[in-house]
Amino acid sequence: MLSNYIKIAWRNLLRNKVFSFINITGLALGMATCLLIGLYVYHELSYDRFHAKADRIVRVTFRANMNGNKINEAHVMPPTAQSLLHDYPEVLEATRLRHAGELLLKKGNDLVRENAVAFADANFFDVFSFPLVNGNPKTALLRPNTVVITEKMARKYFGDANPIGKTLSPKGSKQALQITGVMADFPDNSHVHFDFLMAMAGLDEAKATSWMQSEFYTYLVLPVGYDYKQLEAKLPQAVEKYMGPEIQQAFGMPFIKFREAGNDLGLKLQPLTDIHLHSDFAYDLSPSGDIRYVYGFGAIAVFMLLIAAFNFMNLSTAGATKRAAEVGIRKVMGSVRSALVWQFLVESLLLTAIALLLAVGLVLLGLPIFNDITGNDLTFSFLTLPGLLPGLVLFGLVVGVLAGSYPAFFLSSFKPIAVLKGDTAFRGAGRITAGRQRVSLRSALVVIQFCLSFVLIVGTVVVLQQLNFIRNTKLGYNKERVLVLHETGRLGKNEALFQQQLLQDSRVINASVSGYVPAGHSYNNNFLVYGDNRAGQYVKGIRYDVDERYIPTLGMTMAGGRNFSPAFSTDSSGIILNETAAKQLGWGNDAIGHTVTRPNNDGSKETYRVIGVVRDFHFRSLHERITPLMMTMGDNSGTILVNVKTGDVAGLLKTISGQWSASGVDVPFAYSFLADDFNAVYRAEQQTGQVLGLFSGLTIFVACLGLFGLAIFTAESRTKEIGVRKVLGASVASIVTLLSKDFLKLVLLAILIASPIAWYAMSQWLDDFAYKIDIEWWMFAGAGLLAVVIALMTVSFQSVKAALMNPVKSLRSE
Structure with a gap:
């Protein structure tokens, strides 16, 4: 029986080649899209779940509100891990990670820069399930100056030899690093990615007892089934116990008074499996994902598949009149309804099997592009x-x-007597749709298809407009002609001489020495201060150590006062505020001459006099509002920012590279362009725009395939009507309008329904940006016009073909 079903299904497939092609193509594209997005969603949701203790590990984070300035940081203070382990019995284990900057390692005659380097506590491999392929995980990180490397690094530096016991010699360090373990390369779905893990026992800062500094990523292991929020509720006690005395010493006030002044700070817990998709922290270990993208792309996958399935339903039910006689004869010959249902299901499964094979091929072809x-x-x-x-x-x-x-079930429900008499009525379903008669389900399916298409078009337009806004917004500094020279601190005393050589080049407009860069990799220096003598009214900001050329090199402008100048010896204790800092300190436009005081951990204070106010500039992502920033003159080596003329950048780079080599530094010359560093900050948004554009196009294409199929059926079912109208003098234009208007009504209805959905979805996406575009009417009008034009072109092609048919031939058709 099954073989007979398959044989009949195959014959029907060949007999209706056009409809079969449309169904298979639509299903294949829908399934391929669903599979691609399914891979992406599975990957995103799998982050950090491979650890044996994944459901019991939490990360300790720091959140604060200082005079209205919110602070969310992924790392905490050095003693946090041991303090919580000691005070709370529900903390079974605690371990830490800390960025170690970079290593310059010798490989043959070359120096290689390695950036994926961290310090880790000795019990790191007890907490996390990163397997060691060589070495003992219990003892690998016990001793100072030991290091565990990944398999990739082992091959890079030692080939196929066993690296255990061998050493690596970092440039600038008197101590070699002994390799005590080789770990498997970190999987992609981990928020931790390092090639070198050095023993925390060799880091003096790890032994610090101060609760006023941070930079340590701290993880706790809790009991099985324990609700981490119970421990989180107890953490304010720890904050008051350990941070209270240090705040008293630094700020001269009890912790309770510090909070009464409008300040708040505390420790929070974050489940390990939430880190990748639910993080909003500064200084995180790796770029985080976004659960909204997972939901959004998952919805696209489901709807894309539904659109393809709707096409199949539409075309199958639309062609019911062609199968009515077949169903009637089968029933008269004794076929039961269940057998007919199985016959049509087998046809559907055969088409689906062919589409699935094609979809797998499309996935294999498209996956490299999707990954890119x-x-x-x-x-x-x-x-x-x-x-x-x-x-x-x-x-x-x-x-x-x-x-x-x-x-x-629809086709198998036809009454055989009615069908064979030529009456197309069937039980409980009115009449089979032919010509202008409506079937509400079919109309609903077309509307749903174009609803999704419209939402995706609007989403693509909004994302692209926001990216365009980011590219063209006034940042408060010039990013277009700025060259960033990295690792210039390796020049030592010759760094200033190197800067002077740059300034003597006619292709260089200006050059500044400072490791504080407003885009890309930058030094970080938190600054907690109060204005004049208002101790307790603290403002949390960022401090930039700069020279007198920093502001003009980056094209910043002064809102008041003056820039630093070598002519003023007192500028070593001077400070320049941004407009936000001046406002939060309560001075606004009258900040010049006031003092800013920073309390230190030991009870001493540093006081600066305000000499200038620089106009606000975006030194962080446009996702965040501009926060207080203070500039001081100080130790700022490490990077040179060069404002260049655009005529001969390649020649200038060649000259600078030669000067770098001549300086005697054996560190490789490294540079980047500030504009590229800026664009890299928004790579996730750029990827979102590209993915939305891709799936918008695919969704529209699949929807139009279904629309095209329905247009073919409509034209065929109204062949005689078209012939009569042409004989009576109807024009081609009137016939095209007749055949197209019902479809266009459905598309317009879809636009009407989808507009509020698109507005809400994109408003939610834009809420993630502190600086953003407004959603305007023309975005919906443009997307609607595009959808209408595409639908009209799809339908009109077949409508024009039907309208141009010879009426004599039309009237003879059966």
Whole structure:
């Protein structure tokens, strides 16, 4: 029986080549899109879940509100781990990580710069399930000056030899690093990615007892089934116990008074599995994802698949008149309804199987492009994903049944007597749609298809407009002609001489020495101060150590006062505020001459006099509002910012590289352009725009395939009507209008329904930006016009073809 079903299904597929092609193509594209996005969603949701204790590990974070300035940081103070382990019995284990900057390691005759370097506590491998392929995880990080490296680094520096016991000699360090372990390369779905883990026992800062400094990423292991919020509720006690005395010493007031002055600070806990998709912290270990993108792309995958299934339902039910006689004869010959249902389901499953094979091929072809757009390294392999094959079979069965169930029950419900008499009525369903008669379900499916298409078009427009706004917004500094020279601190005393050589080049407008860069990698220096003698009214900001050329090099402008100048010896105790800092300190436009005081941990104070106010500039992402910033003259070596003329940048780089080599520094010359560093900050948004654009196009294409199929059926079912109208003098334009207007009404209805949905979705996305565009009417009008034009072109092609048909031939058609 099954073979007979398959044989009949195959014959019907060949008999209706156009409709079969449309169905298979639409289903294949829908399934391919669903599979691609499914891989992405699975990857995002799998972050950090491979650890054996994943459901019990939490990260300690720091949140504060200082005079209205919110602080969210992913790292905390050095003694936090041991203090919480000691005070709270529910903390079973505690471990820490800390960035170690970079290592310059010798490889042959070359120096290699390694940036993925961290310090880790000795119990790091007890908490996390990062396997060691060589070495003892219990003892690998016990002793100072020991290091565990990844397999990739082991091959890079030692080839196939066993690196255990061998050493690496960092430039500038008297102590070599002994290799005590080799760990597997960190998986992509981990928020921790380092190539070198050095023993925390060799870091003096790790032994510090101060609760006024941070930079240590701290993780706790809790009991099985324990609710981390119970521990979090107790953490204010720890903050008051340990931070209170230091605040009293530094700020001269009890902790309770500090809070009464409008300040608040505390420790929070974050589950390990939430870190990647639910983080809003500064200084995180790696760029985080966004759960909203997972939900959004997941919804696109589901709806794309539904659109393809709707196409199948639409075309199957629209062509019901062609199968009515077949159903009637089968029933007269004794076929029961269940057999007919199985016949039509087998046809659906056959089409789905062909579409699934085509979809798998499309995924294999499209995955490298998708990886390039999203920046991921997703794989589609039966070896790496053992559940893939049964998953695909189940996926195909579900899609086949979903797409074919309604047409199967619909077609099998025809009454044989009515069908054979030529009356197309059927039980409980009115009449089979032909010509202008409506079927509400079919109309609803077309509306749903174009609703999703419209939402995606609007989403793409909004994302691209926001990216354009980011590119063109006034940042308060010049990013276009600024060259960033890295690691210039390696020049030592010759750094100033190198700067002077740059300034003597006619292609250089200005050059400043400072490691504080408003985009890309930058030094960080938190600054907690109060104005004049108002102790307790603290403002939390960022301090930039700069020279007198920093402001003109970056093209910043002064709102008041003056820039630093070598002519004023007192500028070593001077300070320049940004407008936000001046405002939060209560001075506004009258900040010049006031004093800013910074209390130190030991009870001493540093006082600066305000000599200038620089206009606000965006030194962080446009996701964040501009916060207080203070500039001082100080130790600012490490990076040179060069404002260059655009005529001969390549020649200038060649000259600078030669000067770098001549300086005798054996560190490789490294540079970047500030504009590129700025653009890298918004890579996630750029990827979102590209992905939305891609899926918008695919969604519209699949929806139009279904619309095209319905247009073909409508034209065929109204062939005689068109012939009569042409004989009576109807023009081609009037016939095209007649055949197109019903479809356009559905598209317009879809636009009306989808507009508030699109507005809400994109408003939520834009809320993540402190500086953003307004959603304007023309975005909806443009997207609607595009949808209407595409739909009209799709329908009109077949409508014009039908209208141009010879009326004699039309009237003879059966």
